[in-house]
Amino acid sequence: xxxxxxxxxxxxxxxxxxxxxxxxxxxxxxxxxxxxxxxxxxxxxxxxxxxxxxxxxxxxxxxxxxxxxxxxxxxxxxxxxxxxxxxxxxxxxxxxxxxxxxxxxxxxxxxxxxxxxxxxxxxxxxxxxxxxxxxxxxxxxxxxxxxxxxxxxxxxxxxxxxxxxxxxxxxxxxxxxxxxxxxxxxxxxxxxxxxxxxxxxxxxxxxxxxxxxxxxxxxxxxxxxxxxxxxxxxxxxxxxxxxxxxxxxxxxxxxxxxxxxxxxxxxxxxxxxxxxxxxxxxxxxxxxxxxxxxxxxxxxxxxxxxxxxxxxxxxxxxxxxxxxxxxxxxxxxxxxxxxxxxxxxxxxxxxxxxxxxxxxxxxxxxxxxxxxxxxxxxxxxxxxxxxxxxxxxxxxxxxxxxx
Amino acid sequence: xxxxxxxxxxxxxxxxxxxxxxxxxxxxxxxxxxxxxxxxxxxxxxxxxxxxxxxxxxxxxxxxxxxxxxxxxxxxxxxxxxxxxxxxxxxxxxxxxxxxxxxxxxxxxxxxxxxxxxxxxxxxxxxxxxxxxxxxxxxxxxxxxxxxxxxxxxxxxxxxxxxxxxxxxxxxxxxxxxxxxxxxxx
Numbered sequence: 001x002x003x004x005x006x007x008x009x010x011x012x013x014x015x016x017x018x019x020x021x022x023x024x025x026x027x028x029x030x031x032x033x034x035x036x037x038x039x040x041x042x043x044x045x046x047x048x049x050x051x052x053x054x055x056x057x058x059x060x061x062x063x064x065x066x067x068x069x070x071x072x073x074x075x076x077x078x079x080x081x082x083x084x085x086x087x088x089x090x091x092x093x094x095x096x097x098x099x100x101x102x103x104x105x106x107x108x109x110x111x112x113x114x115x116x117x118x119x120x121x122x123x124x125x126x127x128x129x130x131x132x133x134x135x136x137x138x139x140x141x142x143x144x145x146x147x148x149x150x151x152x153x154x155x156x157x158x159x160x161x162x163x164x165x166x167x168x169x170x171x172x173x174x175x176x177x178x179x180x181x182x183x184x185x186x187x188x189x190x191x192x193x194x195x196x197x198x199x200x201x202x203x204x205x206x207x208x209x210x211x212x213x214x215x216x217x218x219x220x221x222x223x224x225x226x227x228x229x230x231x232x233x234x235x236x237x238x239x240x241x242x243x244x245x246x247x248x249x250x251x252x253x254x255x256x257x258x259x260x261x262x263x264x265x266x267x268x269x270x271x272x273x274x275x276x277x278x279x280x281x282x283x284x285x286x287x288x289x290x291x292x293x294x295x296x297x298x299x300x301x302x303x304x305x306x307x308x309x310x311x312x313x314x315x316x317x318x319x320x321x322x323x324x325x326x327x328x329x330x331x332x333x334x335x336x337x338x339x340x341x342x343x344x345x346x347x348x349x350x351x352x353x354x355x356x357x358x359x360x361x362x363x364x365x366x367x368x369x370x371x372x373x374x375x376x377x378x379x380x381x382x383x384x385x386x387x388x389x390x391x392x393x394x395x396x397x398x399x400x401x402x403x
Numbered sequence: 404x405x406x407x408x409x410x411x412x413x414x415x416x417x418x419x420x421x422x423x424x425x426x427x428x429x430x431x432x433x434x435x436x437x438x439x440x441x442x443x444x445x446x447x448x449x450x451x452x453x454x455x456x457x458x459x460x461x462x463x464x465x466x467x468x469x470x471x472x473x474x475x476x477x478x479x480x481x482x483x484x485x486x487x488x489x490x491x492x493x494x495x496x497x498x499x500x501x502x503x504x505x506x507x508x509x510x511x512x513x514x515x516x517x518x519x520x521x522x523x524x525x526x527x528x529x530x531x532x533x534x535x536x537x538x539x540x541x542x543x544x545x546x547x548x549x550x551x552x553x554x555x556x557x558x559x560x561x562x563x564x565x566x567x568x569x570x571x572x573x574x575x576x577x578x579x580x581x582x583x584x585x586x587x588x589x
Binding site for chain 2: 273276277280281283321400402
């Protein structure tokens with residue numbers, strides 16, 4: 001046990017961000033906010049698309065941290081405990097990411113045709129749309145939005161509180177807190193399955209109120225978890241390079257993160273093909289427009305680029321064992337997947353609203369602003385507790401982990 | 404004790420710490436470890452033995468590529484080259500339609516090739532006569548089998564005993580001449 005004490009203490013005071021990094025992140029946030037303010041004045045629908053894409057994408061990353069923790073607690077997994085603070089940092093971003101997502105409500109007329117004046121009359125004339133009117137209306141949409149974001153934030157806050165309480169507990173207390181986190185995780189998994197599916201229907205699928213896909217929520221979930229694993233992997237690699245986690249996280253932990261990234265990249269591709277294949281084969285007039293729009297003209301390069309970044313590149317790069325254990329290669333693959341995850345959301349949202357892809361300086365500035373905000377909030381969360389959860393009952397197992 | 408020219412020393416250990424220490428010391432002193440038998444996977448043993456990486460992944464890759472080639476080849480030849488089929492008005496060479504079968508055959512042949520190669524190389528399923536070198540080898544003991552290539556049996560016994568061996572016995576070239584295990588104080 002003395003080995004664990006030594007490792008925990010060596011991480012106690014490790015700084016997670018430099019003053020320069022804080023300054024750069026703050027500058028990015030300011031520039032992003034400026035881009036949003038100016039953009040909304042001159043090119044509103046384009047910027048609302050960006051706000052929905054970034055809001056949804058960064059909220060997905062935060063939720064992925066929460067989901068990652070929940071499944072690890074429910075599976076009684078031991079290997080990951082040395083990196084537990086990293087998904088926890090992502091999880092503590094759920095309330096931070098909920099607010100920008102909530103702001104999308106004010107852009108609803110630019111994004112969702114069914115919120116525009118006069119649309120209820122069109123809805124009433126089409127039986128398929130008329131049946132949706134009880135669900136797709138503005139008051140209920142807002143209620144659901146607030147409810148989902150609120151419930152997720154409550155789970156994130158409760159889990160984080162239990163985790164910090166465990167740090168200060170004696171022998172008996174730490175098991176009590178662990179069981180508490182297992183119960184919270186079980187509750188979250190059930191709630192999350194329903195709420196995240198509905199949130200994906202509301203925020204993304206209803207961009208085209210006529211279109212439906214029964215696989216849609218699986219597709220967005222696969223995107224969420226893949227990008228989330230990439231974010232966790234990238235943060236772990238960065239923390240190790242900075243020396244903060246190097247004492248506790250070895251090649252075996254990286255190897256396992258690499259295996260998860262590799263496996264869920266394949267899972268994402270599997271679901272992506274499933275949805276595309278079924279709609280392409282069926283060729284039904286109410287389903288096929290989704291892919292007709294996305295595979296024509298200027299949208300086609302984006303449509304091809306998305307599976308290349310989310311599947312082909314990480315698949316080929318991470319196929320070998322040596323690559324999964326190499327922090328540089330693994331970190332590089334994680335960056336590619338993170339970019340692919342953003343483009344995946346953009347490829348769902350933008351073709352429904354804009355006549356052609358508009359990826360330029362504005363998108364870069366806004367996304368960099370969100371990333372800066374996330375960096376500040378995540379490093380703040382990482383800095384507020386020891387980087388090793390010293391009272392986690394699985395910590396000794398994780399420190400001895402060998403894959 | 405004058406050591407035999409060839410043969411093996413069989414040492415059983417009660418715990419993995421002792422076994423790992425023994426493997427490291429005998430290898431440092433120039434002995435060859437013939438094999439190690441453990442009731443469960445011992446972490447760090449592969450590194451201590453300097454065991455080479457398994458070549459099984461290459462078999463998987465070859466099987467998977469064979470499956471992929473077979474699936475794509477069969478479908479393209481059947482549905483595009485030999486007898487173009489009109490399915491729902493779609494072009495005959497609709498690669499997307501070939502994807503499920505290509506995926507499944509890739510996985511299937513990759514998996515079957517891996518399993519077959521594993522069974523063949525490890526000799527599982529082949530008829531063999533068990534030869535129990537140490538009585539507790541099928542129970543809880545962790546057993547190290549040391550090759551006595553150049554004699555030095557006395558030195559080897561000394562090292563194994565110092566590392567904490569519970570029991571050490573000598574295994575001669577042929578089974579008939581196998582000596583009775585000698586009790587050794589741990």
